[in-house]
Amino acid sequence: MSEEVTRAATSRQLKLFHLENPLTLRFGNDFFRSLPEGPGVYFFHGSEGQLLYIGQSSNLRARLGSYRHVGEGRHPRRTLRLVARVVRIEWQPCASAAEAIETERLLLWEHRPPFNRAGVWKGDPWWLVMEVEASHLTLRLLREATPGSLGPLPPTSRHHLSALVRALLRLAHPDWQLADFPRGLMASALPRECRFQVPCPTTFVENLTTALAGDLPHLLSRLETLLPAPTATEQTFWQEERETLAKLRR
Secondary structure, three states: OOHHHHHHHHHHHHHHHHHOOHHHHHHOHHHHHOOOOOOEEEEEEOOOOOEEEEEEEOOHHHHHHHHHHOOEOOEOHHHHHHHHHOOEEEEEEOOOHHHHHHHHHHHHHHHOOOOOOOOOOOOOOEEEEEEEOOOEEEEEEEOOOOOOOEEEEOOOHHHHHHHHHHHHHHHHOOOOOHHHOOHHHHOOOOOOEEEEEOOOHHHHHHHHHHHHOOOHHHHHHHHHOOOOOOOHHHHHHHHHHHHHHHHOOO
16 A cells, blocks of 8 residues: 555544544443433533533433534534543432432532533623514513613523523424524524514513513423424424423522
8 A cells, every 4th residue: 555545544544533522532432321311410520630510411321422422513612622621520310300400500609610601600680671563572681771671680591591482482383393493592592682473472471571480380381281393303402491491490
């Protein structure tokens, strides 16, 4: 084999090697298969033993296994940096998803890991303005109160609002697939301003206001009555959305 062919083959092998997720290379597939499928809290540690991140899930195996699919272009740089630095993974099983959520909350305030944001640092509050039209609703997030605005809302409420709006849109449009949702509303944080179509904007405002006031069990129970999403990917997405909404119940 010529030197040029050898060099090209080696280059291709290196590229394939680098496509392998760092966590799969470090821990191996057997490690992730052995993880418990129940609820719990998990911990990512760095090379010097420092705690990098705390998370929780109703299914530790599925959640931790999902980090093996983190890749450039599909996930934020912050997540890529986190995965690259993890050398030890620990977990703490919990009796229920609710216990996992509460345990995570307490541990975040105690340890404040550098790669966690929600629930760790305080910031400026938000005020929400909702403008109703005939068949559209406009949402605006402001840093100061204005007449008719709802607030003050917690600094992390952009993430909560994003999940709430998606859930209410799914109830308003149960036949929608993920591709049908406005692109801006699929981000982890609600845009500072967004406008979308709903059958009854006034009812949507009432439901959103009620949910923000704490009536989340009613919203979650309504979501449970919907038919399952048509694909496994969408089913996983909405399961994670329900977990996000369940956190607001605390």
